[in-house]
Amino acid sequence: MVIQEIKNHFDGQETASYQIVSPPFSCGVAWLVNVLLELDIKTTNVGFGQNHWSFENDLTLIEPDALNHLKWHLPILHRQEKFIFEANIEVFWEHRLDFVNQGHKKTILFIRDPRDAIYSMYCRNYKEHYTFDVYLKRQDVWPDHFPGLFELPPFETFTFFVFFWMTMSRFMPVKIIDFKNTKIIPVKTVQEILKYLEIDRTTQEVEKAVEHSSFENAKRAMDEMQKATKETFLTARKGKVDEWKQTYSEELLLGITEVGKISFGLLDEGEAHVSHLIDTYIKADSRSIIADKLPEEVNEIVVKILDRFQSGIDITREEVHTLYQIENMSTKVALRIAMILEALYYVENIFEDKTSDEARAALNTFIAMNLRFEDDYPIQQAAVSCLRRWSISLKPFFDKAQTC
Incomplete structure (x- = not known):
């Protein structure tokens, strides 16, 4: 249904569309979405369907359903709700597998060390309900993202998601972006993404977008939403790299299954390591x-x-x-x-x-x-x-x- 809505949206339009996918954990993809919006690039979360954007003359307005949710994640929405986007470009984003049905569109696979991404998601949504060791064994069917799949716990889900998209890279352009690089070399990372998407922006524009998308601004947006709604939703908790070294006991790490472990440090060990994984599981x-x-x-x-x-x-x-x-x-x-x-x-x-x-x-x-x-x-x-x-x-x- 989601993909059909996207296809209907583009019938008869000369629009360049791209897509961002990430495992359904706290990988930090909202940072990239905020950067793209800061750069006047229409970036659409497909979960809101027709309730994401509306139009008023030359302006594009974010609809209330999308606004109320995304203000937790995107600091730009605390400054503006109306945009003038660059014409004929749209980037779709979600934790989707069925984006593959949109055709061979350029895709960004945004990933984070699963030990950090999964722990952060646990703190955001599950800490009041389960101990961490119980959460790590909890099987899920991800009704909001890929219903019925995979019926696996967090680490195993992360691995299957990532290896699916690595498999699809044999048929369509897929660029992996590591959360770690958004912290270490954010401007260079954005420039690489824009080059990949064939979108031109000046260095000054990129630097400004990165500054406005900082973790501090994201946390400020979260704090404002908590005050306004009287709710707690830890969308900007710490944003650290390698936090897992302080949050996982040796026993927890030893308890992670072999399939769960294979996406640890996926990019850290170099191209030869990735090639070996592809040969072993994909080819x-x-x-x-x-x-x-x-x-x-x-x-x-x-x-x-x-x-x-x-x-x-x-x-x-x-x-x-x-x-x-x-x-x-x-x-x-x-x-x-x-x-x-x-x-x-x-x-x-x-x-x-x-x-x-x-x-x-x-x-x-x-x-x-x-x-x-x-x-x-x-x-x-x-x-x-x-x-x-x-x-x-x-x-x-x-x-x-x-x-x-």
């Missing part, structure tokens, strides 16, 4: 991995399901139930099949065209990651959720010995 041959993980009879059936799915034929309840009626199937094999079905579910819920090359590549990545991290408890729990979704009884598999 992996998922069909070979499946063949190594499943008995021959089961593998043959699963591959046929994959082939039919990738040709656009939906999986049926009958074939899934038939698959789980194979005799002597062990718990491990039952969960592996569920991990493959879960990857299919992800693709089906992200892509409008599941036969596309992009959908095939995403499916390959999701299957490779699920099966390589099959011993991680959250991946197993997502597989169990998948079995429940298909109304597969779990009892037969968890009550018997490992027979194959």
Whole structure:
């Protein structure tokens, strides 16, 4: 629905549109949004749909729904609510996976060290409800951003989100922006972004936009909103780099799963490290991995399901139930099949065209990651959720010995 609204918005218009995506945690993306607005670049949060902007002669006005929420995040909205944007440019932003359906638009993937991003989100929204160790194990379906996905806890969600967009970089231009650089070299970072988006601004304009988007101004905006609403919403808490070194115990760090850890310091270890991760999880041959993980009879059936799915034929309840009626199937094999079905579910819920090359590549990545991290408890729990979704009884598999 969100993507269709965007497409309808641009029907018949000669508008250059771009997109910003970030994992659904406190990654600091509002800083970039504020900078772009300061530079008179129309920047739209798709969550508000048609209730984001309206028009009055040559002015663009922010609508009340968007204003009331975004004033918590964007200091510019405390100075102005009407804009004169540069014509024919619009940047969409949200924590979305289905932005991939907009076509091969230039995309900025804005990330932060997940240890900081996740802790900051915990302090903002969850601290009154859970202890931190409980929050780190809490599975979520992200109803506001990518409904039904991934049914994983925070670190695992972060990894799957980032690796999805890294997979999409094989088909469309995706530039990764690290929160750390917005603190260390903010002006240079903005200039790189503008160059990537093919937008011209002077150094003086960029410096002024960065100054107006400072953490101090963001915190001031938050404080003003807290006074006005009598509510607490920690949108500008500390904004530090490497705060995790003071906020995580050794026990908490050791408890993070292997799949959760692989996006730690994603950019810190250099291009060779990123290339290795891409080769391991994105360019992996998922069909070979499946063949190594499943008995021959089961593998043959699963591959046929994959082939039919990738040709656009939906999986049926009958074939899934038939698959789980194979005799002597062990718990491990039952969960592996569920991990493959879960990857299919992800693709089906992200892509409008599941036969596309992009959908095939995403499916390959999701299957490779699920099966390589099959011993991680959250991946197993997502597989169990998948079995429940298909109304597969779990009892037969968890009550018997490992027979194959």
